[in-house]
Amino acid sequence: MTVSSAAPATMLDVARAAGVSRATVSRVFTAPSTVAEETRTKVMDAVAQLNYVLNSAARSLRSGRSNTIALLVGDIAQPFHSQLAKAVAHAAEGRGYSVLLCDLDHSITRLERLLESLPLQGVDGVILATGDDIDTAAVRAAIEEAEDRGTKVLLGTPQLAGTGALVLTTDYESVAYQATKHLLDQGRWPVALLGGSESSVLSPFLTLGFLRACIEAGHEDAEDFIVRTEYSTDAARGATQRLLSGPDNPEGIVASSVSVALGAMSALADAGLATPGRIGLVACEEVQLAEQLRPRLTTVGTKLNLQGAAMADALIDAIQGLPPKERDFAPGLTLRESSAG
Known part of the structure; x- marks a missing residue:
């Protein structure tokens, strides 16, 4: 032989x-x-x-598929990502799919490694949900390689155009516009934007929405009230303290996330300016935590149960070769105590 x-x-x-x-x-x-x-x-x-x-x-794919999708999130400790993960899992399970949750911890290296390894493990599709700037040549190549292997990729952020991946994202410009307009309509000025860091791909969209609302209201100097901060409570607390020590104390604050809003609330309380009161506060995402805070936090964002279901369904439809559908999870205002007039 x-x-x-x-x-x-x-x-x-x-x-x-x-x-x-x-x-x-x-x-x-x-x-x-x-x-x-x-x-x-x-x-x-x-x-x-x-x-x-x-x-x-x-x-195992001859008669079907592995019926597993992976959800890659920027930071599972963020309320947005943990709630989105729950929504994706529930929707996927309803269609017979299990979900593998992967925390990127803001690491592009980890993202590249997962995009390379998950298709080899038989994962049918990948949802990538992060606000970090991940548009690198290596990430693009990894996505294209995954698609070539038959693993569908869905992006939850507005970047990486041209890779062939599906895109299903929130209109973040509209989110910031609605949040800012809500405060301006109360006659509040100045209104400040506690925006995300320069490394976030969401920051430009939030900035555009903020500036559009301010300019429509006749506030041409709105750029003077944009304060950059990381998406963390401690960083936002420090940024708010610096804002309050400036010559023009704001009458309203638009926070780029609930975590940023928590930092702002802490700094306002330390300064004896706790909301609701002279300073109104709105966060640019709707998560369950906003309802549990005291005062309850006004938000503008998508309903994450709808967004998570839309993302899971869009990816599974693509895996099964079904035609794409229009999916609507437009952001809206949820009025609570923190922005009471």
Whole structure:
């Protein structure tokens, strides 16, 4: 008996022999109805010629899929991400999918590694939800490679255009516009924006919305009241303290997140200016924590149960080869005590 020492054929070998892409080979096994019959025949002829054998994860996909999607979040400690994860999991489970939750902890290196490894583990799709700036050549390449392997990717932030990934995101400019206009309509001025850091891809959108509302109200000097801070309670507390020590104390504050709002509330309490009172406060996201605070926190944002369900459904539809649908989870104002006039 002779034993061949040649390495087993790979999916890339099959693709080359059939004259198609690796993604097409993957679809022949995972979603054959989406591939033309002539192309399927070429691929299966190449499989037979090369004696190609699917790995254990791929074999399970012959009659279906692994029915697992991964949710990658920037920081699971943030109330937004933990609540979004719950919503995604519930929606996915309702369609027979399990969810693998991965905390990026703001690390691009960890993101790159996960995008490379998850498709090899048989994960059908990936939802990427982070406000961090992750638009690098390495991340783009990893997303494109995942898509080539047949793993669908859905982005929850407005970046990485052109990678072929699905995009389903909140209109953050509208969020900041509504929050700012709510305070201005009460006759409050100055209104300050405690915006995200320069490393956040959301900051430009929040800034645009803030400035648009202020300029419409006739406040051309609104840029003087934009204060940058990290998305943390401690950083926002310090930023608010600096704001209050300036020449023009604000009558309203738009916080870029609930965590930032918590820092602002702490600084206002230390200064004897606790809300509700002379300074109104609105946060640019709607999470359950806002209702538990005292005073209860006014917010503008999407309903995360709707957003999470929309993201899970859009990704699973793409995995199953279904046509895309319009999905509406427009942000809205939830009025509570912190911005009472």
